[in-house]
Amino acid sequence: MIHPTAQIDPSAVIGSNVSIGAFTVIGAEVQIGDGTVVGPHVVIQGPTKIGRDNRIAQFASLGGDPQDMKFNGERTELVIGDRNLIREFTTINRGTGDGGGVTRIGNDNWLLAYVHIAHDCNVGNHTIFSNYSALAGHVEVGDWTVFSGYSGAHQFCKIGAHAFIAMGCLLGADVPPFLMMANDQAGRPRGLNTTGLKRRGFEPDRITAIKRAYRTLYTSGLSLAEAREQLAAQAQESVDVRAMLDFLERSERGLAR
Structure with a gap:
């Protein structure tokens, strides 16, 4: 179930029934849980821990260095839970030393094409990130939150559970639970996510x-x-x-x- 062209560091720990596609690179200090499927041309750098039954599509890049000029090579981590879908060209960076050291993704999330999760973010469970949505560093996202296409959040924003962020909405402030945010760059509340509730x-x-x-x-x-x-x-x-x-x-x- 591991393609012969895949490159896997000797220190990587690969669980049972894991599939790894052609030309994928698994770096040092990477752990991949049982039943996870990693597509072709994926790069996973460590230290990174990935749980069970995840689906990682082609060309995803996980566990890369944080895009932070203060980062000086300190040991930081990416931790991903179970049953997540991570689609093509998604990028998720490790944490920074002065930001907690860990970027964390929970369980049962959908991260669709070209999503970016920056350093030190903390994403809960059952979230959806549509194509081209992005989080800057240190963002917290509660359970069941939906980010529509081309939406994003500024550094250190907090988004509460069950929020809905409409297409193209750019958040610069904290969003309480249950809110629906408008599809404009002002990021203004436009009622509640009653449909989702x-x-x-x-x-x-x-x-x-x-x-x-x-x-x-x-x-x-x-x-x-x-x-x-x-x-x-x-x-x-x-x-x-x-x-x-x-x-x-x-x-x-x-x-x-």
Whole structure:
């Protein structure tokens, strides 16, 4: 299941039932979990850990040095979970020494063609990155988030779970959970990702509570401090509003409003 033209470093650890295509290069300190399929002409540099049952298409480049001028060759890692689909020409870089040292991708994600995940990013589970979408360094992405084609996020942005980033939207601030962001470069909120929530089994009362929180934060005319006070009261009866409030407390770049 390993093509004879593939080049595999002696220090690489390859699990059982792993397929590696023609002319693929597996570098030092790379671990590939059971059942993973690596296509032809893929480059995986270490230290990189890849879990089980991933599908990595041709010409992907994983575990390369971070594109950060402060990087000075320190030992950093890329960690990828299980059952991810990584399509052609996707690039994912390792972390940096002063940024935590690890770029991390969770489980069950789809990274489609020409996606770029930069150094020290932390991507959750069940996300979708459509063609040509990209994350700059140190970006956090919550579970079930969708990045449409040609969208992207500035360094250090945080994007909450279940958010939907429309085509061409460039984010420069933090996006709370459940939001839908507009398809323009201003990256402004345009309501909630209610379609995604319904598809994932959110009951009507949960969605109603989230809508109320959205109105408090975005359409009530309240200051951010005043909105936080009201959200704190609403969070007593809704775990989803509590998640939004917790996100606000962790925001460092400021909210997209």
